[in-house]
Amino acid sequence: MAQYIVKASDRFAGALRSELGGCRRLGTDTYIYEGNMPEDPIFVHSAYRIDAKCSLDFDAIRKALAELIPKSKSFAIECQLVGKRGAGRASLGFGSREIEVRAGKLLEESGFIANLHNPDLVAVIVAVGNTAYISILGGAIRKGRDVREYLNRAEKKFIEAYRVFGLHSFRIRNTLDIGAAPGGFSKAMAELGISVVSVDPGMLDPALARIAKIRHERIRAEDFRTDRTFDLITDDMNMHPEQSARIAASFSKNLEEGGLLLMTVKCPTRNPIRYMEVAMGELNGIFRNFRFKHLESNKSEVMLLCEKA
């Protein structure tokens, strides 16, 4: 049976355990799971199939990698230290970056081909205490460090949701963004060429005033009326999901056929399933094809994407 290192939020550990049918916590936001990985898990941020496990010392890591990486393929190493700050550092005397560089150098000295920017294979080393869990990702493109400057966490959340839900494959020309301020979602959408009506009694960031694709309606969503139609409604209002979903549903008449709703389901407790069900209860019949995902950039909330019924 395959074993995986699973990255997921400790906040929703209970939901993760029921989704996987059990898993063991190794350290902060890190779990080990044995079994078949569900196809589209909601609470799993990433899952690395474990190809080797060794002690956290350079010789053991070099040996394990040398057995897993063919000399004909180029490689890069990505290391993540798990646990209290310095737990991994304590046993090796190095941080993750130094482990990547030093293990990479040792392999290069033995005739392996390092390629940091476009490797054939990425060796992921997850270091927990004195143990290194190693996974080889084939044909992977390195994620690299995220150097983009975000207006706020919401912008990051929208960009991640856009990627995870494959929103590029839908024709989205205009959006009604409710709970829009200070404008992270709106900014990200405008940069994708989407026209946005941003509804929020709060102010948008002044930088957004220059963006012609964004029109701010400074009003509560429940008081906003329009005859316009949209391809997408985004709802990130900070309120109970029942109320939030009810307001979003009231705009379904403004959605084109097959239009989408992307909603943040805020979860006031650590039982997200309860709030996901509450939101679905409000939207069912009006919307269909419900897909939920707890994103890396989500905190006490889960993203929901659904389609007008």
Ligand SMILES: C[S@@+](CC[C@H](N)C(=O)[O-])C[C@H]1O[C@@H](n2cnc3c(N)ncnc32)[C@H](O)[C@@H]1O
């Ligand atoms: C998490 S913030 C939204 C962040 C935003 N999506 C972004 O991208 O920057 C929640 C927002 O919901 C707004 N909000 C709360 N109740 C609302 C209502 N009844 N109608 C419209 N917006 C509301 C708040 O004013 C606040 O700006």
